[in-house]
Amino acid sequence: MAKPPLSMKPTGWFQVAWSDEIAVGDVHVMKYFDQEMVAWRAESGQLTVMNAYCEHLGAHLGYGGTVIGEVLQCPFHGWQWSHQGRNVCIPYEDRPNRGRRITTYPVVERNESVYIWHDIAGRAPYFEAPDVFADFGDGSAATDYYPQQRLFRQALEMHPQYVLENGVDFAHFKYVHKTPIVPVFTRHDFAAPVSFVDFTITFEGDDGQRIEDVNSGVEAINGGLGIAVTKSWGMIDNRTISAITPVDEFTSDVRFMVYIGRPQGDSATRDPERAAAKAAEFGDEVIRQFSQDIHIWAHQRYSDPPALANSEYQGFTAIRNWAKQFYPDGRGGSAAELAGRT
Incomplete structure (x- = not known):
């Protein structure tokens, strides 16, 4: 795949692990944004993500x-480093080296995920990572859902923006996911770093039905380019999280999570094992569709400018203009590419 003309070092929140991968005392190795990193959990439970190399001798x-x-x-050599990346002890010296510091990253744990804030300019986080329950404001919680089901694909030749653009791509649902009719978008709100996209959709029936008669849909919240959460309504209750994190200049890791709602009523009480099995099957189907x-994204070439149909213009223009704010040059390219344009 040709390298996309988009920086692979955008600003925002990005998932680097799941919380249950890093127990107390664990040191977790990873590479993101072309940087070797470690995540480690202290006795208190505090999680730290920092660059991987000791400032002493590397x-x-x-x-x-x-x-x-x-x-x-x-x-x-036993040098000890704090969660702030500071050297706090050299075991064979009277005092630590206060002049050197390992780069650390703002980190939050949410929805069983570990998110870090990445910004090559070193700015503090200026928006929150989305929460798949709290941010929809309906009082839901993880206890209302069966355990999280997951997909993890590593080192795919794709860019996070492909996934976000999928959220305004109404036409692909019929051809990729075989929906009976093309969905209709009811909300595009790209006024802030956290954006909102809602659409009416159905996966049942035939192409003879009218969109006006469909009583189901999806609400999506995009927390920058790295994390998108969705809530489905009018169909089997499910929430999803998609998280795409650049590894290097060509590849990204893909994580996708789905929660299926616990059914209410006598049937679920009478046969909880069957209810859980049916939920797992539906979760597997959601993952299959993702x-x-x-499969498309991993073999896609970024088209700029794209040959858009008239009905696609508004959504794609809005999301591409919104995405520019997360790039180092404010245009989508890297700083080096910007220098080459001037």
Whole structure:
């Protein structure tokens, strides 16, 4: 795949792990944004994500590094680093090295996920990572749903913006997901870093029905380019989270999560095992449909400018203009590419 003409180092919240992958005392190795990183959990439960190399002589803290209480100890010479990336102990010296610091990342744990804030300019977070329950304002919680079902695909040649653009692409539903009719969008709100897209859709019936008679749909919240959460209504109750995180200049990791609502009523009470099995089957189907999109994205070439149909122009123009704010040059390219244009 040709490298997309979009920076692979956008600003925003991005998922780098699931919370249950990093127990107390664990040191988790990963690479994102072309940077080797480690995530480690202190005795108190606090999670830290930082660059991976010790500032002393460059040992990788993920290979033999040890969590001791509230610090991470380097395997090479025992230097200890705090959750702020500061050296707090050199075991064979009277004082630490206060002049060096390992880069750390703002981190939040939400919906069983670990999100870091990435910004090459070093700015503090200026919007919140979305919550698949709280942000829809309907009083729902994880306890109302069966356990999270997951998909994880690594190092795919795709860009996070492909996934976000899918959210305004009404025409693909009929051809990729075989919906009987083309959905209709009822909300495009791209006024802030967190955007909102709602649409009416059905996966049942035939192409003879009218969209006006459809009583089901999806509400989506996009927290920058890295995280999108959805709520379905008028159909089987489900919530989804899609999280696309750049690994390097060519590839991204894809995580997708789905929650299926616990049914209410006598049938669920009488046969809870059957109800849970049916929920798992539906969750698998939601994941299968997302996998259909992944198959397209992983072989897609970014078209700029795209040859849009008249009915597509408004949605795609809005989301592409919105996306520009998350790039280093404010236009979608990298700083180096911008220099080459001038």
